[in-house]
Amino acid sequence: MTATQTEPSTGIATHQVALSFEDGVTRFITVREDQTVADASYRQRINIPLDCRDGACGTCKALCESGEYDGGTYIEDALSEAEAAEGYALPCSMKPRSDLALQIATTSEVAKTGAASYTGTVVGLDRLSPTTVELAIDIPNRGELAFLPGQYVNIAVPGTEVTRSYSFANAPHEERLVFLVKLTPGGAMSTWLTERAAVGDEVTFTGPNGSFFLREARRPVLMLAGGTGLAPVLSMLRQLDVDGCDRGGRLVYGVSTDDDLVKLDEVEELVSRLPGFTWDHCVSDPASTAANKGYVMSLIGDEDLHDGDVAIYLCGPPPMVEAVRTHVAGAGIEPTGFYYEKFALAVPAAEASAPSAEASPASAEAS
Ligand SMILES: Cc1cc2nc3c(=O)[nH]c(=O)nc-3n(C[C@H](O)[C@H](O)[C@H](O)COP(=O)(O)OP(=O)(O)OC[C@H]3O[C@@H](n4cnc5c(N)ncnc54)[C@H](O)[C@@H]3O)c2cc1C
Ligand code: FES
Known part of the structure; x- marks a missing residue:
């Protein structure tokens, strides 16, 4: 995750907060230390679930998977002691003390947001072995793409109507986006990579997505x-x-x-x-x-x-x-x-039912 920054106009520390929605989409917002996550989220036009905005109803309850925060004031009915101990918090009351990763209990669509789309250029196409290709992409607005290590994007296969999912092999702070692709004979992405792709080609992708990301913790x-x-x-x-x-x-x-x-x-x-x-x-x-x-x-x-x-x-x-x-x-x-x-293969739309990326429901890890 990114290091703590300071807002130039106020001198107050800010943190990056990752909001992961139920449909796998992740959006990042910048939150000042004196601001609640809910306030910052609304200012940045992401409508996370909210009702009382005062720590009384529990509507905004979210699981904090990583990072430190001040939970603020709220009543037991909204968030019990046991829930707080499990890592749940109330975005309408909580203020970040470090970068955070929060699971938001709704879809990105309901929150009136969605996965961001990026367009970049192929800058590297290396056949690392007979079965594996390394694809490197540069995007002009790299500063706008934040992600957590372990997350993936959906890349549109050029010249086709389909998209395929690929996980970043580079770390979030590294400028160049790198992907490792195992070639599947006859596959859409595999055929593009081996037969048509060239350095200089334009590529579009959406993301970041996924709940498979590195949590900050001290255990091995x-x-x-x-x-x-x-x-x-x-x-x-x-x-x-x-x-x-x-x-x-x-x-x-x-x-x-x-x-x-x-x-x-x-x-x-x-x-x-x-x-x-x-x-x-x-x-x-x-x-x-x-x-x-x-x-x-x-x-x-x-x-x-x-x-x-x-x-x-x-x-x-x-x-x-x-x-x-x-x-x-x-x-x-x-x-x-x-x-x-x-890394499930894409299935034709009519057959698709379950989400392909999963994290254990009992995967909450104390930070
Ligand atoms: C979250 C996520 C992250 C991923 N990250 C990576 C990554 O970092 N690196 C990586 O190499 N892969 C990754 N994958 C897999 C990747 O998205 C592609 O599925 C894979 O690269 C094959 O794509 P393709 O277009 O080349 O092949 P496809 O066009 O998907 O076809 C693959 C082969 O399977 C056959 N096939 C297609 N659909 C079916 C079906 N329903 N039933 C049976 N056979 C079928 C095709 O005929 C073809 O032979 C990830 C998948 C997921 C879900
Ligand atoms: S909106 Fe009611 S507790 Fe947060």
């Missing part, structure tokens, strides 16, 4: 990346690096074949700068030349689960995500934070 992390699920994890590692993280943790990166292994040097360099952090990788193909053949679960030790006092970030193809969830549940561990994202 366990990151599990399957295939190009490495992209959001790279964004998180870069953020931990700039934050000077010393919470320790482990990354396990697993792929199907040797052709899918990318960015090993970059991961090694990043992890080597994070105290108490370890990592390893594995390949499930028995014909692989990798030292570890198998699935990510084989590289998770009891010590990596810290008796449950750990935040798990899990991202990759749906079968991998399901296998790891089953494995963790089977280990009898209830991690304090468990966040995951499935």
